[in-house]
Amino acid sequence: MTTNLPTFNQILETAVITYKKVFNTNPDLASCAPGRVNLIGEHIDYNDGYVLPMALPMATIIVGKIVPNTNTADIITCCDGADDPRRVQFELKNLAPGLPKWANYIKGVIHSAGIPEVPGFNAVIMTNVPVGGGLSSSAALEMATLTFLEALTAGKSTMTLTDKALLCQKAEHEFAGMPCGIMDQLISAMGKQKHALLIDCQLLSTEQIPFSTNDLAILICNSNVRHELSDSEYPTRRRQCSEALSLMKLKSYRDAKIENLTALKDCDEVLIRRARHVITEIQRTEEAAEALKGHNFVQMGKLMTESHLSLRDDFEVSCKELDLLVEAANKCTGVLGSRMTGGGFGGCTVTLVRKNDVDNVIRAMKIEYAKYDRTASFYVCEPSEGARLINLN
Numbered sequence: 594m595t596t597n598l599p600t601f602n603q604i605l606e607t608a609v610i611t612y613k614k615v616f617n618t619n620p621d622l623a624s625c626a627p628g629r630v631n632l633i634g635e636h637i638d639y640n641d642g643y644v645l646p647m648a649l650p651m652a653t654i655i656v657g658k659i660v661p662n663t664n665t666a667d668i669i670t671c672c673d674g675a676d677d678p679r680r681v682q683f684e685l686k687n688l689a690p691g692l693p694k695w696a697n698y699i700k701g702v703i704h705s706a707g708i709p710e711v712p713g714f715n716a717v718i719m720t721n722v723p724v725g726g727g728l729s730s731s732a733a734l735e736m737a738t739l740t741f742l743e744a745l746t747a748g749k750s751t752m753t754l755t756d757k758a759l760l761c762q763k764a765e766h767e768f769a770g771m772p773c774g775i776m777d778q779l780i781s782a783m784g785k786q787k788h789a790l791l792i793d794c795q796l797l798s799t800e801q802i803p804f805s806t807n808d809l810a811i812l813i814c815n816s817n818v819r820h821e822l823s824d825s826e827y828p829t830r831r832r833q834c835s836e837a838l839s840l841m842k843l844k845s846y847r848d849a850k851i852e853n854l855t856a857l858k859d860c861d862e863v864l865i866r867r868a869r870h871v872i873t874e875i876q877r878t879e880e881a882a883e884a885l886k887g888h889n890f891v892q893m894g895k896l897m898t899e900s901h902l903s904l905r906d907d908f909e910v911s912c913k914e915l916d917l918l919v920e921a922a923n924k925c926t927g928v929l930g931s932r933m934t935g936g937g938f939g940g941c942t943v944t945l946v947r948k949n950d951v952d953n954v955i956r957a958m959k960i961e962y963a964k965y966d967r968t969a970s971f972y973v974c975e976p977s978e979g980a981r982l983i984n985l986n
């Protein structure tokens with residue numbers, strides 16, 4: 594019933610075979626890092642709040658090898674297992690963003706890592722994180738790159754996982770021009786099987802919350818749409834949030850209460866809605882973390898659906914496809930809650946559903962979506978491990 598993505602082992606095998614074919618030798622280093630799904634706490638990481646993502650089983654893999662006496666990176670990506678691998682070569686001492694765009698994440702990480710002696714290398718990259726699907730394929734690529742770099746430089750790094758996440762976030766800001774928050778990189782670094790990660794984005798502290806799904810499923814539905822707005826509206830939301838904060842004369846959204854919104858009564862109504870989303874979503878996320886700890890999945894689901902409504906009406910980052918998929922899911926037996934996840938304007942929804950009902954829910958969502966001539970993809974996911982090295986032997 595779910596959409597078939599190549600498995601982790603399949604993409605690893607393809608990456609190794611491609612490497613041998615292109616570079617006529619075996620790779621001896623390999624790293625990987627996962628994408629993520631955010632359960633709740635959306636557009637909150639850059640507003641000092643709490644977010645509650647989990648790492649996905651889908652990951653980006655890099656295999657490669659040092660090429661002695663060179664100062665060049667020669668990298669192939671065959672993202673969706675396509676037959677036409679795309680290749681880029683660049684000087685490691687002369688890093689600047691350019692084309693192809695996917696290489697900017699890699700260049701950005703190498704640049705931000707500031708390791709003086711990154712040796713020349715060849716590499717092949719494969720991923721089964723749906724690219725552009727709002728499941729953080731970019732953070733997966735950044736984290737896989739950083740983990741690979743550490744292997745290249747013989748693991749001399751003393752960075753904490755938080756340092757690594759900050760480094761990758763910097764790379765995304767500076768080389769991809771995306772002013773993202775810290776959530777995606779942190780969860781890609783810290784993901785843990787059977788756990789969701791509560792991140793306090795003000796203190797950058799984290800708490801692993803056990804999330805054994807047992808009779809529940811986390812159903813991700815990829816709308817397979819990505820609206821143009823997704824890139825341009827993100828920085829706009831960031832600006833609006835900080836404008837509202839300073840008009841409320843507050844330093845942080847962590848000090849904000851719903852009553853503070855009265856300070857905005859004479860302002861643009863849009864700012865009131867943006868701030869209301871942030872204030873209520875921070876509270877929902879705290880409550881969701883408690884619900885998860887208490888195995889109160891009914892409450893967790895209810896909060897997820899409330900989060901969607903707030904993202905739709907107050908933060909205005911949803912779109913008709915996501916709304917329709919959330920509504921279709923919420924009509925089904927066994928669904929505890931559903932919401933859009935990630936930056937919005939397309940991408941995915943995440944639904945908490947009783948395992949026995951998953952197939953029926955997928956069927957119902959497909960039928961509803963087909964009425965609009967659209968096809969969605971479905972993935973049932975367990976919380977998975979963060980970035981790591983892979984032993985190729």
Ligand code: GAF
Binds near residue numbers: 639
């Ligand atoms: C994107 C960003 F990269 C994250 O930092 C986060 O803000 C998210 O959108 C929205 O919650 O994935």
